[in-house]
Amino acid sequence: MFTKPFIFKIIKQVLLHFIFWALVLAFFTYFFGVSNKQYYDTFLFSCFLMPITISTTYVSIYKLIPDYLITKKYWRFALYTTYTLIISAYLLTVSIFFSLIYISNFDYAEMNPATKNIIFISTAVYLVVFLVSAFKLLKLNIIQISKTKTLESKILDTQLKLKEQELHYLKLQIHPHFLFNTLNTMYGFALKKSDKTPEMVLKLANLLDYVLYQTEKPLVLLSEELEHINDYIALEKMRFNDAISIPMTIDITSHEITIAPMLLLPFIENSFKHGSISNGTLTIDINLKANSDYIDFRIKNSNSENISKVPGIGLENIKKRLELLYPSQYELHIAETTAHFEVKLLLKNRSHV
Numbered sequence: 001m002f003t004k005p006f007i008f009k010i011i012k013q014v015l016l017h018f019i020f021w022a023l024v025l026a027f028f029t030y031f032f033g034v035s036n037k038q039y040y041d042t043f044l045f046s047c048f049l050m051p052i053t054i055s056t057t058y059v060s061i062y063k064l065i066p067d068y069l070i071t072k073k074y075w076r077f078a079l080y081t082t083y084t085l086i087i088s089a090y091l092l093t094v095s096i097f098f099s100l101i102y103i104s105n106f107d108y109a110e111m112n113p114a115t116k117n118i119i120f121i122s123t124a125v126y127l128v129v130f131l132v133s134a135f136k137l138l139k140l141n142i143i144q145i146s147k148t149k150t151l152e153s154k155i156l157d158t159q160l161k162l163k164e165q166e167l168h169y170l171k172l173q174i175h176p177h178f179l180f181n182t183l184n185t186m187y188g189f190a191l192k193k194s195d196k197t198p199e200m201v202l203k204l205a206n207l208l209d210y211v212l213y214q215t216e217k218p219l220v221l222l223s224e225e226l227e228h229i230n231d232y233i234a235l236e237k238m239r240f241n242d243a244i245s246i247p248m249t250i251d252i253t254s255h256e257i258t259i260a261p262m263l264l265l266p267f268i269e270n271s272f273k274h275g276s277i278s279n280g281t282l283t284i285d286i287n288l289k290a291n292s293d294y295i296d297f298r299i300k301n302s303n304s305e306n307i308s309k310v311p312g313i314g315l316e317n318i319k320k321r322l323e324l325l326y327p328s329q330y331e332l333h334i335a336e337t338t339a340h341f342e343v344k345l346l347l348k349n350r351s352h353v
Contacts, residue, residue: 024128025050031124048098049125056088057129061136070140092121189238196238203231210261219258222290226250229265236272245283253291257349260325264288266318267299267343274341275301293349300342 025046033042064084068077096118186204189197210228237244271284287298315334322330329348335341 021050021054024053027128028053028124032121045095045098048095049092049121052088052091052095053125053128056084056125057132059084060129060133065133065136066140069137070144088125089118089122092125093118095121186235194238200235200238203235207231207235217261220261221255222252222257222259222295223255225259225261225264226252226288229268232265232268240282243277243281245281246286247283248286249288251289257290257292257295259295259347260321263318263321263325264297264345266315267297267345270315270343271299271301271341274303276303278302291349295345295347295349297345297347298343300340303337303339303341 028046028049029043032046060081064077064081067073068080183204186197186200189200194200207228210224233246237246268284268286272282275282275284282302284299284301287296289296319332322332326347331344331346333344335344
């Protein structure tokens with residue numbers, strides 16, 4: 001069933017085509033009548049040319065260009081274009097005889113000089129065909145570019161959604177992993193009925209709030225990430241008592257520097273989990289430098305035998321997140337010896353929160 005918008009669209013197109021061909025007829029009448037005062041005869045001759053011009057133009061814009069040129073069927077396009085030119089040239093030759101027989105009554109001297117020259121006639125007709133075909137080709141190219149951009153936009157949106165889903169999945173891995181480690185620590189304190197348990201519960205509550213809610217943000221302030229790293233280290237210090245040494249060097253030039261949440265904490269967790277105690281002390285060196293251009297994070301701990309066997313969720317997770325969040329904008333180096341395990345992470349700074 002035809003809708004009103006569809007009907008109006010068809011009527012609009014018909015009117016536009018009618019107006020255009022009326023202008024072409026006026027152009028032909030003027031063009032061929034410059035050297036002839038008998039405009040009525042010139043008008044009749046132009047009317048005879050119109051079906052040839054219209055049919056050649058429509059064959060070009062509705063068949064040759066969309067079906068063969070745009071689809072890159074160049075041999076067929078060349079072949080059928082040649083056929084079209086031959087047929088149209090034949091019809092143009094017939095138009096000269098029409099001018100001689102019906103307009104000039106077989107009197108060659110009475111013929112309009114413009115209608116005697118097949119090259120002159122062909123130039124006028126093919127000029128119209130060429131201009132309309134060029135406009136059609138431009139229009140099709142614009143439509144194709146628009147479709148390509150739309151398709152690229154849909155592909156990018158799909159890729160973005162896939163990345164968001166993967167990031168969400170990775171974050172879901174972080175939550176139980178982190179919660180398991182910290183609850184184990186608190187469980188040990190509860191068994192000992194330590195006076196530090198309330199303080200530990202408070203720090204754990206702050207950490208869980210950060211892990212469960214703040215990590216939904218794409219970026220957080222680096223100062224916030226450090227604050228929760230300090231809370232985590234404080235929890236571990238309670239667990240290790242005096243058997244831990246954590247020298248930290250922090251150099252941050254701006255409080256506006258941002259980072260993806262929970263990006264550094266897994267490295268800290270890994271050091272506590274797999275670091276070995278040497279001479280009664282677990283030593284973890286942490287260095288962090290950050291400015292408006294980059295974030296340079298380094299952590300080193302004494303190695304243990306099981307680190308290569310059980311790398312844990314943390315490190316594998318962080319590698320995947322780096323690929324998604326900082327593509328071509330990070331450098332990650334992990335060095336392992338029998339004595340030490342060291343991580344060096346260099347991030348190019350992203351936009352502010």
